[in-house]
Amino acid sequence: MKRAPTIVVQFVHLHGPLKGQIQEFTEPVISIGRHPDSSIRFPADLAVVSRKHAEITRDGNRFKLADLSTNGTYVNGKRAKEAYLKNGDVLTFAEGGPKVSFLMQMREEQEEAAPVSEVVLEAPVKEEIQAPRKEPAVRPRAVPEEPEIASQPVSAPLVFQYGPTLRSFKQLPVNIGKHPQCQFSLDHPGLLDMHAQILYAQSQYWVKDLTGRSLVQVNGHPVGLKPHPLKTDDLLVLSPQGPTFRFLGEGRLAEVEEALPESPDSLSPQRDQGLQGASGREKSDRESKSIFKRLFK
Numbered sequence: 001m002k003r004a005p006t007i008v009v010q011f012v013h014l015h016g017p018l019k020g021q022i023q024e025f026t027e028p029v030i031s032i033g034r035h036p037d038s039s040i041r042f043p044a045d046l047a048v049v050s051r052k053h054a055e056i057t058r059d060g061n062r063f064k065l066a067d068l069s070t071n072g073t074y075v076n077g078k079r080a081k082e083a084y085l086k087n088g089d090v091l092t093f094a095e096g097g098p099k100v101s102f103l104m105q106m107r108e109e110q111e112e113a114a115p116v117s118e119v120v121l122e123a124p125v126k127e128e129i130q131a132p133r134k135e136p137a138v139r140p141r142a143v144p145e146e147p148e149i150a151s152q153p154v155s156a157p158l159v160f161q162y163g164p165t166l167r168s169f170k171q172l173p174v175n176i177g178k179h180p181q182c183q184f185s186l187d188h189p190g191l192l193d194m195h196a197q198i199l200y201a202q203s204q205y206w207v208k209d210l211t212g213r214s215l216v217q218v219n220g221h222p223v224g225l226k227p228h229p230l231k232t233d234d235l236l237v238l239s240p241q242g243p244t245f246r247f248l249g250e251g252r253l254a255e256v257e258e259a260l261p262e263s264p265d266s267l268s269p270q271r272d273q274g275l276q277g278a279s280g281r282e283k284s285d286r287e288s289k290s291i292f293k294r295l296f297k
Helices: 270-296
Strands: 006-015 022-025 029-033 054-059 062-067 073-075 082-084 090-093 099-107 154-162 165-172 174-177 196-201 204-209 235-237 244-249 252-255
Touching: 062 073, 099 165, 154 196, 165 174, 165 196
Parallel strands: 154 252
Antiparallel strands: 006 022, 006 099, 029 054, 054 062, 062 082, 073 090, 090 099, 154 165, 174 196, 196 204, 235 244, 244 252
């Protein structure tokens, strides 16, 4: 029989002594601190973190954070004594202390295999040999020029690095847009309610423009009405106002931020501005890639 789905809580360590690690929990209570019995245990010499620093308790399908520390716990940069956590929240244990990204996943349990009944093999029945019939000639079907890519549900990993947060998905397709029903909901001025879709088919990732306005581009070319394949190092622009992502392969998309000049006075000729802007963008791309390399190496 099929069991009820399990909520798996993931902590992606972004900063601190456990940086780069990903921890998963299904327990109803998750404790954080330097105490040896803590679910997330930090080194004993990390004095900024209390022995019993914080506790996360499951409340139905929600998770409640309780701060038990002296130096405080911060949710998305704001100190909180108690708070209900959302998918993608960034938790910081003490100011300047370890930082983690909080993620939730619904994981379906596998169905139990039905018992195999005993099969009795009967003796084969002899049949009379008949002359083969002539089948009518069948014309070969024309092979379509482009395969049809359907948005069928499939299990495949997909991870977005957007600002300081990581959003991970195990089931595709994933819709992107402003609407709350989108799996990846973004409050961005350049996005529509249902803006784009990432899907997986034929052993590769694809992007589809849902706007009907050719706003989604890959490497400067509009995607159009049909799904467009994503290749390693492709630049995915969701709208002229952004956001922009670099596809790093294996379902990983990292946000690319445009570098701003330091000040108008310090950059004199326009040519120097262009060179410095390009250098800043390349540095931003390398930093985005390095995050994923450290987490998924």
